[in-house]
Amino acid sequence: MANLKEVRNRITSVNNTMQITSAMKMVSAAKLRKAQDAVTQMRPYSLKLQEILSGLSSGLDTSENTFSRNNNINNVLIIAITSNRGLCGGFNSQVIKRTHHMIQNEYAGNNVTILAFGKKAADAFRKTEYFIKGTLLPRHTSEIFDNLDFEHAAAAATKIMDSFAAKQFDKVVLVYNHFKNAATQLVQEEQFLPIATIQTSENTAINQDYIFEPNQAEIVHDLIPKSLKTQLYKALLDSFAGEHGARMTAMHKATDNASDMLKDLKLTYNKARQAAITTEILEIVGGAEALKA
Numbered sequence: 207m208a209n210l211k212e213v214r215n216r217i218t219s220v221n222n223t224m225q226i227t228s229a230m231k232m233v234s235a236a237k238l239r240k241a242q243d244a245v246t247q248m249r250p251y252s253l254k255l256q257e258i259l260s261g262l263s264s265g266l267d268t269s270e271n272t273f274s275r276n277n278n279i280n281n282v283l284i285i286a287i288t289s290n291r292g293l294c295g296g297f298n299s300q301v302i303k304r305t306h307h308m309i310q311n312e313y314a315g316n317n318v319t320i321l322a323f324g325k326k327a328a329d330a331f332r333k334t335e336y337f338i339k340g341t342l343l344p345r346h347t348s349e350i351f352d353n354l355d356f357e358h359a360a361a362a363a364t365k366i367m368d369s370f371a372a373k374q375f376d377k378v379v380l381v382y383n384h385f386k387n388a389a390t391q392l393v394q395e396e397q398f399l400p401i402a403t404i405q406t407s408e409n410t411a412i413n414q415d416y417i418f419e420p421n422q423a424e425i426v427h428d429l430i431p432k433s434l435k436t437q438l439y440k441a442l443l444d445s446f447a448g449e450h451g452a453r454m455t456a457m458h459k460a461t462d463n464a465s466d467m468l469k470d471l472k473l474t475y476n477k478a479r480q481a482a483i484t485t486e487i488l489e490i491v492g493g494a495e496a497l498k499a
Contacts, residue, residue: 210482213475220471224464230293231457234450238388241447245385245440252440259433260401262426272371273430274401281317283343283366283375284308285398286331287382287441288324289449290351297383297391297452298326304393305381309336319375321366323347323442342369354446359439367434370399382441383448389455391448398437401430 286305288298305327309318320336322328325348331337338345344362369375378399383391418425 210475210478213471213478217468217471217475220464220468224461224468227457227460227464231454231461234454234457238447238450238454241443241450242385242388245443245447248436248440248443252436255429255433255436259426259429262422262429273367273399273434276400277376279313279316279376281319281375281377282313283319283321283369283378284313284336285321285323285366285378285380285382285438286327287380287445288322288327289445290325290348291449291453292326293456294449294453295456297449298324300391300393301381301383302327302330304395305331308379308381308395319343321347323350323362324445342372342374350442351446354442356435356439359442360435363435363438364431366438367399367431375399380438380441382445383452385444385447385451388451391452394441394444396437396441398434401433 284305286301288301292298305320318336319338320327320331320334321338321343322331328337328348342365344365347362350358350362366378370378377397380394380396380398382394382396384394386392
């Protein structure tokens with residue numbers, strides 16, 4: 207039977223841990239609401255803009271469009287988006303594992319560079335041969351989550367587009383957690399550059415015959431930067447909302463586990479206390495009987 211003092215100390219420790227995890231759960235729940243509203247409002251706009259842009263670009267000569275070129279893929283940039291903090295279950299490890307899988311399988315034999323948004327991805331790839339090689343790529347990208355807004359995301363997207371335009375990379379891919387709900391985040395692999403053409407039906411509006419003013423090429427030229435900046439911002443919002451959802455779920459489970467452990471410890475403590483009391487009573491009765499003899 208465990209010592210009463212040891213069990214009592216464990217009960218105090220578990221109780222303190224449960225209070226911390228419960229507080230973290232409530233904080234993440236409060237932040238999740240705001241992050242979820244932001245991503246749900248941005249997602250339809252981003253997807254529709256990409257759809258329109260892909261439809262317009264499909265009718266142009268790719269040689270005239272810097273961001274739609276279709277060269278042989280030699281240099282690949284993978285943008286891995288994770289969180290700056292842990293305690294969110296497998297949220298970060300899923301992105302890191304998918305990135306490693308892509309390097310070893312899909313892009314085996316290519317020159318791969320990793321651009322990390324989030325300290326967890328940066329820590330995972332910092333000492334590897336894949337960590338930032340492009341001179342035009344943005345730096346200190348983990349700081350973007352300290353003040354996540356479109357302006358900061360657009361500045362990072364501009365540098366990535368400049369790197370692609372300078373032909374440092376032939377393909378740019380986003381890897382991030384797509385926010386589905388508070389309990390579910392799906393790892394998403396999404397092509398960022400070159401702009402992919404979306405397969406649509408004949409009845410889709412973007413395939414209809416429009417008159418463009420001033421002309422189709424100029425419209426595409428203006429839409430491309432806005433679409434790419436929005437796409438990156440949407441991915442960052444998805445990851446940010448998913449982080450809080452994952453942390454809220456992880457802290458909820460941790461609180462439940464601590465509660466169960468606390469019940470077991472209290473039961474163990476009561477049994478140990480009862481055994482100690484019984485032992486003392488037996489010693490007193492035995493001593494009394496010895497005095498009578």
